[in-house]
Amino acid sequence: MRQRLLIIGAGMAAAYLLQELGRAGADMDITVVGEERDTCYNRVLLSNILAGDSVEADLHMIETGTGTGTIQFLSATRVAAVDIERCRVVTDRQLVLSYDLLVFATGATVARPALAGDGIRGVEQFRTLDDARHLRSLAGASRPAVVVGGGLLGLEAAHGLNTLGFATTVVHRQSWLMNRQLDAEGGRQLQQDLQGSGIRFRLGDTLAAVNAAAGVLTGVELRSGDALPCELLVFATGITPNALLAREAGLAVDRGILIDGHMRASVPGVFALGECSQLGAECFGLVAPIREQARVLARSLMGVGGDLFRAERSPTQLKISGIDIFSAGDLDAAAEQLVMRDEAAGIYRRLVLRHGRLVGVVLVGDKRGGTWYSELIRSGSDISGFRSGLIFGREVSEALQQTARAA
Numbered sequence: 001m002r003q004r005l006l007i008i009g010a011g012m013a014a015a016y017l018l019q020e021l022g023r024a025g026a027d028m029d030i031t032v033v034g035e036e037r038d039t040c041y042n043r044v045l046l047s048n049i050l051a052g053d054s055v056e057a058d059l060h061m062i063e064t065g066t067g068t069g070t071i072q073f074l075s076a077t078r079v080a081a082v083d084i085e086r087c088r089v090v091t092d093r094q095l096v097l098s099y100d101l102l103v104f105a106t107g108a109t110v111a112r113p114a115l116a117g118d119g120i121r122g123v124e125q126f127r128t129l130d131d132a133r134h135l136r137s138l139a140g141a142s143r144p145a146v147v148v149g150g151g152l153l154g155l156e157a158a159h160g161l162n163t164l165g166f167a168t169t170v171v172h173r174q175s176w177l178m179n180r181q182l183d184a185e186g187g188r189q190l191q192q193d194l195q196g197s198g199i200r201f202r203l204g205d206t207l208a209a210v211n212a213a214a215g216v217l218t219g220v221e222l223r224s225g226d227a228l229p230c231e232l233l234v235f236a237t238g239i240t241p242n243a244l245l246a247r248e249a250g251l252a253v254d255r256g257i258l259i260d261g262h263m264r265a266s267v268p269g270v271f272a273l274g275e276c277s278q279l280g281a282e283c284f285g286l287v288a289p290i291r292e293q294a295r296v297l298a299r300s301l302m303g304v305g306g307d308l309f310r311a312e313r314s315p316t317q318l319k320i321s322g323i324d325i326f327s328a329g330d331l332d333a334a335a336e337q338l339v340m341r342d343e344a345a346g347i348y349r350r351l352v353l354r355h356g357r358l359v360g361v362v363l364v365g366d367k368r369g370g371t372w373y374s375e376l377i378r379s380g381s382d383i384s385g386f387r388s389g390l391i392f393g394r395e396v397s398e399a400l401q402q403t404a405r406a407a
Contacts, residue, residue, distance in 0.1 A: 002029045002070070005301065006089065006097055008079050008245070009105030010034025012043055013274025015061035016291050017103065018071065020298035028301075030071045031097060033089075037076040038129045044287060047320075049132045050160025059129065082249035084267050101269055101301055104246050104257055108239035108275035108285070110153075113207065120210060122217030123233045126157040138232060139164040145232040146170075146220055148207055150177040152318065154236035155194070159321040161234070162199050169200040169228060171207060171220075181316040181327040185341075186362040189348040193323050193365065196346075202228075241276045241283055256283045261308030263297040273297050279311045288314035315374045317367065326370035329360035329377040338391045349391055356384045369393030 005028045007014050014032055018040070021028070032039065041059035048054035062071075078092040088098045110125045124138075125131055135157075143166050147158045150172025162168045170177075176187025177194075191201055202222065209221040210233065219229040241256035252258040252266035256278030263271045273293040275285055284290055292309060299306040315328035323346065331352055338351040345365065351373070352360030357380050361373040372394040376383060383390055389397035 002027055003100040004028070004098065005030045005101045005103065006099035007032045007103045007105055008082075008089070009103075009107055009242075009274070009276070010036065010039035010073065010075065011105065011107045011274065012040070012061065012287070013105040013107065013290050013294065014103075015040035015042075016294035017105065017273065017297055018062050020294045021301070024298055024302060024304075026298070026302055028070060028101075031074065031099075032071065033074045033077050033079055033091065033097070035076070035078045036128055036130065039073050039075050041129055043127075044318075046126070046129065046132050047156030047160045049129065050126070050135055050157070051163035052136075053163075056129070079245060082245060084249050084251075084270065087269070102271070103297070103301075104251075104265070104270070104272040104276055105274050106242040106245060106276040108241050110235055111238040111240045112235045113237070119215070120212045120217050121215055122212075122231055123210065123235075125235050126153065126160075132160075135161065135232075135234070136164065139166070141165045142167050143232065144169070144228070144230040145234065146228055146230040147234045147236055148172075149236035149238065150174065150201070150203065151180065151236070151238065152178065152320075153238075155190075155320050157234050157236050158194075158199050159197075161232070162197060162321075166232065167200075168198075169202060169230075171202045171205055171222065171228075173204070173206045175204045177201075177203070178325070182325070182364065183331050183333070183350060183362050185339075186325075186327075186348050186350065186364045189341075189343070189346065189364045190320070190323060190325065192343070193346045194321055197321055199321075202226075239275060239285055241278065243276055246272065246276070254278055261296070261310065262300045263293060263309060264300065271297055271300065279309065282311035284311075286314055286316065315370065317370060323365055324363070324367040326363040326367035326373075327361065328370070328374045329358070330354075331360045331362060335359065340391050351391055353383070356382050358383050358390070 010032050040062040079089045080092050081090045110127050145161050145166035145168045147154050147170045158168050158170050176184045205222045205224045208223045211219045221227050243253045243257050246257045247253040257272040259277050265272050274290050296309040317326050336353040340349040347365040350362045358376040386397040386401050389400040
């Protein structure tokens, strides 16, 4: 008899798991329950949808329907309760679903401050495909918009709104953009490039109040004392793992659902992956570790031994408003630095060296060599033999090596 696998959540983590199970030929009856009406789509491309650079069909990661082989999708359905002892869940439609194996892939929600202006018309968030659709419907020439958050989500939202014609300002509490992935100079180069497209920035500042008249947004006040008029306010201030359902079911939960290296939660037969999960002190929001989680979990579900998942810092590789960004490793400012700047071309490259080895890299405007740099960091290879061309990437470094050998 086939095992019954129930996945709570129908986002990217669930999609990656289904892809891994499909590749492995898993013989299971799988049910996927998702709160959104759209299932298993690529959130990374939402900013492209908002900006009109992609169509919704580009987001599909899994062919869905009422049933696809041994996979059944229940969309626009919320799991209201999980009964761990009886191995079953109850949905908001009072549908009872039994399982042999249970996976939490409940994702995360936008972390909004207490003054977020709930109930005020014009206060929005950018997290789902429906959010992107809604924001596109609000587009208007030169209407003022404020995005709170200068990380990846915030800059993607700002790019999309700017492309739609909003006069967009980003408010970020830190002194440079994408401060978790970039160093200060890389953040400033990115800011300069984005300002060239018309986006404005208020860095080192935060919201103090949201103003409204008759329930409609009119502007925001900043901690600095300045006021910004706006008709649209979008929060993109990070994420909070959706772990309440697991907590109520009796699973061990900290910020996220606690797991081990096999992706097992604190109850036998129950697993978690993606943004809702936590290994040690680490939660996960980037694609690379979640894909690795899916690979490990697929083997665990099938009872096949394999490598454990480890919380390692993954390279960040992305493009915002056409600007390439790559970051990996340790950006220790006290270590030896190799830096190349070309402000006119919008290019900044910084390599961090320690004891003849590459330990960190930041690339803005030109990510050539990023994968190679990441490999050098991971392997700990001695780079002294091609140091002279290292800052220019693999091709130049190897060409200089060949020249030196020929001489």
